[in-house]
Amino acid sequence: MKELPFELLEKKVFEFLDEQEMCVVATCSQGKPRASAVEFFPRGYFLYVLTEGGTKISNLQENPAVSVAINGRFTGWDSARGLQVTGLARIGLYGSDIFEEAREAYELRKGLEDVELPEGMYAIKVYPIQMEYLDTALKAEGYAARHVIRCGQNDSN
Numbered sequence: 787m788k789e790l791p792f793e794l795l796e797k798k799v800f801e802f803l804d805e806q807e808m809c810v811v812a813t814c815s816q817g818k819p820r821a822s823a824v825e826f827f828p829r830g831y832f833l834y835v836l837t838e839g840g841t842k843i844s845n846l847q848e849n850p851a852v853s854v855a856i857n858g859r860f861t862g863w864d865s866a867r868g869l870q871v872t873g874l875a876r877i878g879l880y881g882s883d884i885f886e887e888a889r890e891a892y893e894l895r896k897g898l899e900d901v902e903l904p905e906g907m908y909a910i911k912v913y914p915i916q917m918e919y920l921d922t923a924l925k926a927e928g929y930a931a932r933h934v935i936r937c938g939q940n941d942s943n
Contacts, residue, residue, distance in 0.1 A: 787930035795933050799919050802858065802869060803828040811835060811910070812853040813845035813875075820845055826856070827891035831937055833871065833912040834888035836903065843877060843908055850874045852912055863922060866931075870918040873937075878909035885909040913937075 790798070812821045822842045827834045833854060837843065846852065852875040858867035878884025880903070888909035893901050917935040925931050 787925065788928055790924065790929045790933050792935075795919065795935065798921065799869065799917060799935065800828070800830075802867060802919070802921075803833075803856070806856050806858065809833070809835075809854050809856040811842060811875075811912075812855070813842050813849065814851070815845035815848045826854075827888065827895045829887070829891045829894070831914050831917070831935075832887075832891075833914070834891045835910040835912075836888055836892060837908050837910065838904075838906065839908055842910070846875050846877055846910065850876065854912055864926070866920060866922045868920045870920075871912060871914045872916045872918075873912050873914040876911050876913065878911060880905050880907055882909070884911045887911065 807825055808823055809826045810821050810823050812819060814820065820841050822840070824835050824837065827836070852873055854871040854873070856869045856871070860866055876884055878888060885907075888911065889901060889903055893899060914937040917937065919933045919935070920931055922931045
């Protein structure tokens with residue numbers, strides 16, 4: 787099976803991110819893993835989560851390593867789609883640059899403007915290191931089903 791050209795892979799990943807609303811964010815602290823289903827807001831390669839806090843925030847404060855799983859609706863083995871993101875997360879407090887980026891991503895996704903979010907919320911920004919895209923329908927086009935994008939760890943992605 788051949789590799790998908792990068793431009794087409796990137797297009798498919800961004801379209802997939804735009805189609806999905808929920809993800810599972812996995813964190814770990816003191817050897818105890820935690821997976822939380824949350825709504826996410828993509829901007830390019832970055833993923834944002836707005837949250838009132840909880841164990842995921844305390845885990846990320848101790849260990850910024852994060853894994854994010856996003857899956858499409860499963861209708862059969864020939865149409866399985868998903869994205870596995872491995873990266874680092876930064877937490878933004880209300881009013882911080884990261885929080886404002888997350889608010890903008892939220893507004894863009896929701897088609898809203900000038901949204902006031904409650905004080906006390908946190909924003910999580912995921913900086914992907916690697917993204918593994920799976921789309922079994924690509925096999926019918928002669929492409930491999932699994933493709934990997936290796937990302938940097940800075941804001942230029």
